[in-house]
Amino acid sequence: MDPGGASQRSSRSGGSWKGHIIQQLRHRDRIQNTTFQDLIRFYTLLLEKTSLTKRLLSHSARPPEGPNSSSLQIQSSSLKEKMGELAYKVVELQQQVKIKDDVLEEQRSRLQEEEDRLKGASDAKLALQQQVQQIEEKNKKLKTAYDALLERQREAESKIREEKEKEEGMLEDMMHLKKQAAARMNHRNERRSRARQATVQKELRTVARSKVTVDSSSSAPTSRSTSPKNKDKDESTGRSQTRLFRSASATSPRSFFSSSKFSIREMFEKKRGHSIHSLEEDLLYPVGICLSARVPTRPLQVLEAHEQGINTVRFSFSSDLLATGGTDRVIKLWDVRAGWLSHRGTLDGSTEGITCVEFDPTGRRILAASHNKSALLWCLDDSVPKVTLTGHSRKVTAARFTCSPHQVVTGSTDRTIRLWDLKRAACLQQREVASFCSDLVCSENSIISGHFDSKIRVWDSRTVSCVQELPSQGRVTSLDLSSDRRQLLSCCRDDCLQLVDLRWSNDRMCFRADGFKCGSDSTKAVISPDGCYLAAGSADGAVYIWNVSKGNLETRLQGQHSSSITAVSWSLSGEYVVSVDRSRRAVLWRDI
Template sequence: MMAADDITSSRRMRTDSAGESERSCGFVQPGGHGGSGDTWRRHIVRQLKNRDRNQSDSFQDLIHFYSRLLDKSSWTNGILSRRPFTESSSVSSLLNQNDQLKKTTGELAFQVLELQQQIKIKLLVLDEQDSSLLAERRRLAGAFDVRQELQGRAVQVQEENGALKMEYDVLLERQKGAETRLREEKVREEQMLEDMIHLKQKAASRMNSRNERRSRAREANLQKELQSAARSKVAIDSSSSAPTSRSTSPKKEDQDKSAEPRHTRLFRSASATSPRILTSIRELFDRKRRGHSVCSLEEDQMSPVGICLSARVPARALQVLEAHEQGINTVRFSSSSDLLATGGTDRVIKLWEVRAGSLTHRATLEGSTEGITCVDFDSAGCRILAASYDKSALLWRLDDSVPKLTLTGHSRKVTAARFSPLLHQVVTGSADRTIRLWDLHRAACVQVVDVASYCSDLVCSENFIISGHYDHKIRVWDTRAVSCVQEIPAQGRVTSLDLSSDHRQLLSCCRDDCLQLVDLRRWSHERSSFRAEGFKCGSDSTKAVISPDGCFLAAGSADGSVYIWNLSTGGLETRLPDKHSSSISAVSWSPSGEYVVSVDKSRRAVLWSDI
């Protein structure tokens, strides 16, 4: 109760001091009446109350504890005043209570100090939070500025995108128009090409009919001449060759002539069976037949081909040379064995003369726009055929470096091209899954055979075509019926085919690192397999060959070695290493049986022999 009175008195003192300050400042008008002075007084009193309230709130806990302490103290004093002091136990208990009160008062004072220290710490933390809040507000204002700038840039980019979209739409419309015009031009081009071909065919037919009429007229004239010559009579005077006597009188001579019978006989100025007439008729028909042909009379003649009785197994390299500027894909000997052709990815065919165990460059055949995949000589050895990556096959004469004929029609690369045993025909196989038969007289495709798989290689015999494919099958085609008569299964993807010189055995090389020899004389097609340790088929176009005597097989491996098998024993005859630095792509055995040539992907060609 004393504490409450003290607080009330302190408040009164503050109010009185405030009133005195007001009066001293002259805010109160004389007479003590209300007005502006009362207003200022109330305002100052309100401010003082607010200050008192704010200050008392900070020490409210202390006041509360102090009031409790005062209450306990007054309660203790009242107890002591009501009880007598004669009892020693009561006095001791009271003393203990006083000690406890003192302890409690000290603890409360310590708690007050701790609370004040915590208040200071919290005030510091609050200041730090205020400063960080101010920094965050500044950052937020900067972020707002950046956001506004980005929004402006986004609007600008959207406008630019809109302009680009409009330009794109315009270009798209132009492209569509250009594509439409291109299609129209292509249609016109195809139509013009068809019209031109039609006109060419008409002109060719007119020319052929004109030439036919001329040849018939010449034949009729020749027949008439022959008939008139056969009917004509020639008088022969038998005495014209005898010596006459100058003493004989003309009169007597006339009488003698008139008296002697006149000797006459039929004389044929030219016989229809005479060699001269036969030669002229043959030349006439040859000129007629070759009027529109790409072949010459010399090319039509078959040259004799030597027969190899025993092939030599090569034992050493006679010559190693860099034959091309890029990798070599194919190699082939001519039928006379004195000429070699190589073709590679550098788009040329090189001809080499084989003399005395060495290769000498003879000529370079150009004209292909892409790499060469296969080469083949005709039976006469005066023409060469090549397959190319440019979807065509090309024909050269050996005395001309410019192609004499280009066969186009395949839609993908041509992988094989061979001369047919029939004159003036060639066969091509392609990655477009077709096999085509071409007539060189007309320079046109006469047969197209659709195949179910990629054609990797083919060989030709009379009336038959044998092709190897990626679907692990070898197909036999009858050109007369234009149909597949038999399918021979293989153990892997077929990379090459080769026929023996007697056309009785077929060699196939597959990607399963195995060579198979098929006997074509038997309907069951008995097969023999040839493998060797270390032999590996290096690519999808690796070429293997049969020796000209049919006793050996030769193939190049991915390790750069040439492997040769013996057909009689079925085992490996020999292995020729260390001359190639990369995978061997093709091997060719000369028809004479004397030489073997191997080529690889690193431009190298090696001539092998047993000499």
């Protein structure tokens, strides 16, 4: 091998690493030089001045020679001063460097804290992101479940609509069948009645054409002896006369009436209400008589009578029983004893709120109107309805007993008035009206209805045909008749009570008061049993009582109701007044 080539390669390799080291040293020198440039510059100056000072000190140690010795001393002193200043500056610079090092260290620590905080925030961010993802997954699941439930609800609603349509169709079919059955029964009854009448007339004509032979001597009164002989003679004469009459009486009026007595009685019994009357028709109804009603002045009892608002209240004819009906779909019965109301029982069976209640004159039955498009009849000893009258297409606002114990009349917001037979639960008559019916009252031969079109209509109860229309001050909310059936009270939405004389004159009196305001379309006002006072509840929770003869406000009862009063009832004894409101409260009032 060539030794010269090996030496050249070794010299090249040695030169390469040396150059690399020199290059690294130069790079470090540049970095450090740029970092400590000011300090190096000051240090270089300090070294130069130090070396200069040493030289000066060495020269000053020598004895001064020549004339320039004084100037040298001056220069040396000035140099000392400069050296002191430079040394002071060096110390200051060292202190500044130390301060900057402390600041740098503090900034490093703060930077480390911020990095730690940033790391914690990043971890929290990751945790929150995970929570957000979990919540989004839960929301997706809930949304899926909600969509499924919504779909099920829609299906259920569609099924409910279908069932309601089927129910309405079945009700219409049932009512149609009931109407057809009632029409067929009425037709059969009328046909039988006509046949009986024709038979009676035929028999009467036959009797009228027949001849009756009667001995004239038998018709003249004669004085008879009481002797046995005369007695036997009289008996023989009587027997002969009797045989003569019987022989000629085969077609006589006496034989006709004796044979047709049952058929005539049966005819009139059948004609009454198209059905044979029961024993209840022959019972005498109790009639309450009130000579003088007492104006209440103070509350005897305040109670929460229902779970929801109360719509109606009514005393029985004997004044010892009270009925309240509310939006909680029940009727509650209360015994009135010694100025105290005690709960007697509850009548349920209605699927919606009660709008009107009324006792029958015997006090054994109670009739109610309901929002569920029907009227219901209970016996007081049974909580289940005995009869349910269905057929109205909207809520029933009023239900009243007529003079016949087995007939009731109802009014509804479907603009119809219906007459019902309780025995068959069938509608006997139906009349269309131009406006909603708000309330009804019944007298001997008439039905009176109040309507939203500010009119009061009088109907013939036998044919349910409108015979008269009376104007009102506003939309009618309730009607009430006086005990003598001569005066009609109407409550209107224009905050006015109107009293109408139902006799020939039809005089009208209007009653208003400051603060009185009719609270709803079903607010009910009443006449006192003696006809001397009017009572109505206001929207401000007060009961207003007017004096009929004076025409002014008699008293104002307040402080017990916190909401609008819906109904007021005055007992037929004239002793108590009960008011009810929409906040479930009933108040029993009485005079001092």
